[in-house]
Amino acid sequence: MAMKKGIILAIETSCDDTGAAILLDGRKILSNVVSSQVSIHQKYGGVVPELASRSHLEAIVPIVTEALGRAGVTLKEIDGIAVTQGPGLVGSLLVGLSFAKSIAFAMGIPFVGVNHVEAHLSAIFLEEEPPRFPFIGLVVSGGHTSLFRVDGFGKVVRLGQTRDDAAGEAFDKVAKLLGLGYPGGPIIDELSKRGNPKAIRFPRAFLGKNSLDFSFSGLKTAVVHFVKTYQESSEKFSEGLLCDIASSFQEAVVDVLVQKTILASKQEGIRRIVISGGVAANRLFRERMREEALNQKLKLYIPSPQLCTDNAAMVGVIGYEYLKQGIRSDYSTNAYSNLPL
Ligand code: KG4
Numbered sequence: 001m002a003m004k005k006g007i008i009l010a011i012e013t014s015c016d017d018t019g020a021a022i023l024l025d026g027r028k029i030l031s032n033v034v035s036s037q038v039s040i041h042q043k044y045g046g047v048v049p050e051l052a053s054r055s056h057l058e059a060i061v062p063i064v065t066e067a068l069g070r071a072g073v074t075l076k077e078i079d080g081i082a083v084t085q086g087p088g089l090v091g092s093l094l095v096g097l098s099f100a101k102s103i104a105f106a107m108g109i110p111f112v113g114v115n116h117v118e119a120h121l122s123a124i125f126l127e128e129e130p131p132r133f134p135f136i137g138l139v140v141s142g143g144h145t146s147l148f149r150v151d152g153f154g155k156v157v158r159l160g161q162t163r164d165d166a167a168g169e170a171f172d173k174v175a176k177l178l179g180l181g182y183p184g185g186p187i188i189d190e191l192s193k194r195g196n197p198k199a200i201r202f203p204r205a206f207l208g209k210n211s212l213d214f215s216f217s218g219l220k221t222a223v224v225h226f227v228k229t230y231q232e233s234s235e236k237f238s239e240g241l242l243c244d245i246a247s248s249f250q251e252a253v254v255d256v257l258v259q260k261t262i263l264a265s266k267q268e269g270i271r272r273i274v275i276s277g278g279v280a281a282n283r284l285f286r287e288r289m290r291e292e293a294l295n296q297k298l299k300l301y302i303p304s305p306q307l308c309t310d311n312a313a314m315v316g317v318i319g320y321e322y323l324k325q326g327i328r329s330d331y332s333t334n335a336y337s338n339l340p341l
């Protein structure tokens with residue numbers, strides 16, 4: 001595609017955040033606006049799909065307008081549009097996708113549907129020193145825990161994935177169980193600072209010496225058991241015990257994530273590692289990965305926390321690469337709750 005100015009609009013509505021970004025040359029963020037729906041879903045302890053799509057519908061025009069305004073560009077200056085097509089909540093995805101189609105149609109510009117997981121893997125290219133290909137990529141979020149070998153844009157091989165819960169999902173479920181609120185990840189991250197990570201030995205599932213798959217449901221069940229047993233024998237959790245449970249749980253998740261990512265790097269003989277997705281915003285995980293990478297002389301790349309969690313700029317990175325290669329979607333393209341990568 002001939003890029004007049006190299007300016008694209010990116011849209012992300014796969015879950016509970018409405019995101020719009022304007023990117024220059026697929027790398028420079030001119031604006032990156034995220035409107036969180038946390039206040040809407042909080043009282044239900046998780047994302048309510050029906051409410052999420054309705055809220056995207058209300059937010060999409062103001063958010064895109066804000067992204068354009070902050071970037072100081074008009075729709076006429078946009079060369080193309082990148083939009084998340086899946087995986088995610090279909091009702092939510094449809095809002096962003098239909099909106100992208102209408103703008104593309106009205107302005108006579110191309111648009112391309114993007115895989116949300118590939119977008120997470122691409123967030124690192126918004127940072128100052130992005131990695132060279134190939135690299136090992138771990139996407140660890142509310143819906144995914146997958147390891148990849150990334151050979152180039154659009155050249156991704158999956159090495160392993162979770163067999164049950166995603167790591168972020170485990171954070172959210174444990175937080176809900178402990179009555180801590182939603183989303184669980186940042187709350188457990190914060191509480192853990194005051195807890196002892198060795199207080200309770202929760203199980204780690206490695207699924208065999210060489211496996212790059214994950215499983216977090218056993219860990220979740222172990223926390224449920226611990227809580228039940230404790231509640232039967234005494235009344236309420238003390239603040240200290242709550243922090244210890246959070247910290248010990250977080251330690252178990254991080255342990256597995258770090259070890260499997262390093263194992264993938266060894267198995268593939270690739271010394272560059274990228275971690276991304278909401279759980280990659282976790283303080284302990286970032287710290288442990290840095291330590292381990294240093295020990296093993298591996299090169300580690302982590303996007304800033306705001307680029308790890310859902311945002312539209314990361315969608316723009318991969319969308320720009322596709323548009324540049326002449327890849328575009330047509331108006332009949334659909335949204336998919338499952339879109340394998
Ligand atoms: O990537 P993301 O924003 O959305 C999905 O694609 O799922 O990830 C959201 C997930 C949630 O499960 C949330 O609890 C978790 O990432 N998360 C964290 C942290 N921040 C967000 N988990 C652990 N520690 C954090 N600091």
Ligand code: ZN
Pocket residue numbers: 116120141142277278309310
């Ligand atoms: Zn995500």
